[in-house]
Amino acid sequence: MALISITPEASLNPGQLQNLRNTAAAVAQANVRAGTDVNLTVRPLLPTDFYGTLTASFANQASISAASTQTPETGIVAVPNSAAWVIFGFARLTSAPSIVELWIADGAATYAKIRLTPLDAQSTSFRRQGYFNPVYFPATVKPVLTYIANAGVSAKAEVYELIGVVAEVPNNVRNQDPIASNQPANTTAG
Secondary structure (H helix, E strand, O other): OOEEEOEEHHHOOHHHHHHHHHHHHHHHHHHHHOOOOOOOEEEEOOHHHHHOOOOOOOEOOOOEOOOOOOEEOOOOOOOOOOEEEEEEEEEEOOOOOOEEEEEEEOOOOEEEEEEOHHHHHHOOOOOEEEEEEEEEEOOOOOOEEEEEEOOOEOOOOOEEEEEEEEEEOOOOOOOOOOOOOOOOOOHHHO
16 A cells, blocks of 8 residues: 555645535445445544543554654444444644655555645644545454654544544444433432
8 A cells, every 4th residue: 555645635625525425325325235225324433433431532542652752542332233334535634744644554454554744734723634536344353554754653642533434324323421410319209
């Protein structure tokens, strides 16, 4: 896989961006539909999907020890059954980022090596985002992210957003928030 460049959002017109989103949704739906004949829903990819915890956020969970070292992400969960994930964008949410490349793989093959530095030239705003060809993960596949940085980065120091979609069976509730502790024990108690 060759190193590819991310296309900053400012370089895409609204029609191109909508086409990219529609393609990602269609790929995700087609991937799930192969395993089920029920209706599907498509929603944005969330950190809770990726890391499986309620407090998850997109950030380098693994610390990057030194510049130019390959640092694979840890703790990513596999795509659940009857679901598919498609990743097609990245947004910088850190004002002075160190991560310069993001590799997207599944453990057996690397599908994209994305140079993130074009986002830094896009603007100096806090949120700089761009898009790349969709990378999809069908059910039970565990995505692997690898970071390349220009300096050491402590764990969770660089916050970002992965832009993508999830296709899944409707009402498939995962990672539901627990009932708050100050709620009554039952409906008759108040």
